[in-house]
Amino acid sequence: MRNKRFVAVHRGGYLTKDNHRGLMRWARECSEHVLPLIDEKIDKRLIHALNVAKEWENDNVSTGDAMKASLDAHAAARESSNPISIAVARSIGQAVATAHMADHSLGAALYALKAVKHAGKSINEEREWQIKQLQQLPLEIVELVLTTMKKKEKGFKL
Numbered sequence: 001m002r003n004k005r006f007v008a009v010h011r012g013g014y015l016t017k018d019n020h021r022g023l024m025r026w027a028r029e030c031s032e033h034v035l036p037l038i039d040e041k042i043d044k045r046l047i048h049a050l051n052v053a054k055e056w057e058n059d060n061v062s063t064g065d066a067m068k069a070s071l072d073a074h075a076a077a078r079e080s081s082n083p084i085s086i087a088v089a090r091s092i093g094q095a096v097a098t099a100h101m102a103d104h105s106l107g108a109a110l111y112a113l114k115a116v117k118h119a120g121k122s123i124n125e126e127r128e129w130q131i132k133q134l135q136q137l138p139l140e141i142v143e144l145v146l147t148t149m150k151k152k153e154k155g156f157k158l
Contacts, residue, residue, distance in 0.1 A: 005144050006103040020102050021057045022137045023145075027095035027108035028053040029133050031088070033126075034115045038085050046092050049073040053096040066099030087115035106149050110156045123158055 007013020008020055015023075028050060035042065035050075052069040055061040070093045077089035091114075094107030109130050116126040134142050 002101065002103060003144070003148065005140075006101065006148075008102065015102055019137065019141050020098075022141065023102045023105040024053055024057050024095070024098045026130075026134055026137065026145075027098045027105035028057070030109045030112045030130055031091040031095040033129065034088050034091060034112045037115050037119045037121075038082075038088055040082065040085065043076040043080075043089070045069075045072040045076045046089055049092050049096045053092075053098070056096070056099045063099045066096050070094075070097040070100075070104075083118040084115050087111050087118055091115060103148070106145065106152055109145075109149060110152060110158070113153075113158050114156055117158060 002013075004013040006015060008015050008017070031053075032050060035046070049069040049072060052061055052066055056063070056066045073089050073093035073096060077086045077093065080086050080089060088111070091108045091111035094104045094111055097104040098108065112130070113123050113126055117123050131146070134145060137145075
């Protein structure tokens, strides 16, 4: 069962629209930060998904549009054999899926860490960068994200 603190108010949860948008921004930024790790041509579906995420933040596209972009990003991940590209694509797919359920933002951050690991870079430095970006959100959201990420991180084998 989902934590109601990640569920939007209009769906019976506690997450305000502003905080939901803030989580989308953070998730998108986490994905954008690792995009340069891809050393091949970047699939246009990934760029499109990031643009849709940004437009959703500004209330310019529907959640349905965001979900379609998420599915397309995950399709790009399935079509790749490069572990870095796969992790980045999954990060982007999770980021844009934040429109549907805010806890997908955690997947964006965790897959970004996985991309960093596959690239042989410092996971700790990336995690610190993510936390610094997260600080732009209210303290209760920061604490919720950090405690939930810690629980989910084991499944990502970081």
